[in-house]
Amino acid sequence: MTVTMKAEERNRGTKSERKGLRAKGKIPAVLYGSKVSSTPIAISEKELLVLLRSNPHAIIEMDVPQIGKQPVMISEVQRDALSRSVLHVDFHQINMDEPVTTTVRLDFTGESAGVQAGGILQIQHHEIEIRCLPRDIPASIQVDISALEIGTNVLVSELQLPATIEIKTDMNDVLATVLMPQKEVIADDAEDEKDQKAEAVPAGAADQE
Secondary structure, eight states: OEEEEEOEEOOOOOHHHHHHHHHTTEEEEEEEOSSSOOEEEEEEHHHHHHHHHHOTTOEEEEEETTTEEEEEEEEEEEEOTTTOOEEEEEEEEOOTTSOEEEEEEEEEESOOHHHHTTOEEEEOOSEEEEEEOGGGOOSEEEEEOTTOOTTOEEEGGGOOOOTTOEEOSOTTOEEEEEEOOHHHHHHHHHHHHHHHHHHHSOTTHHHHO
16 A cells, blocks of 8 residues: 655754754654655655555655655654654655565454453564565554464464565464463463472471371
């Protein structure tokens, strides 16, 4: 999926000038790439936040003054350590005919049989890393968890993706698992502790009391 965004010219400026941009609803950014020299720009904060919430790894058709429309992707987002508000964004100009490495969101679908039996679903990964041509990047990847029983999991290697997409994440990584119900875990732990205490009592100690 490709989204469009219009950039504005800006001077590299001082810290106070960048702060002034943010006060006007603009985010200072920089665009760079093999066909574009490092170019300071400003973008709409509102449009950026929508993009970050919906698909932060999307291909963006960026309309840049003096340069024209360029296919770009977000390479880095700098945030305030306390407020988590966006301070600055780096955009990387890409070639649509060359593979790129990026991450894609995982959408877990179905209702696990293990969860229906009282188990607890634990998601280990919310996204994976892939490599493919920009046009082949999916908006998300579906992971069917309906067959998961208590104590079972789904691995990266079980994902079904087109041959045009190479998975870079470790194939043995667990994406999701269904854990035993918490009450049963506590009961099992208590039983183990009781057995350990019984084993710790010296032989014949009970007869001496």
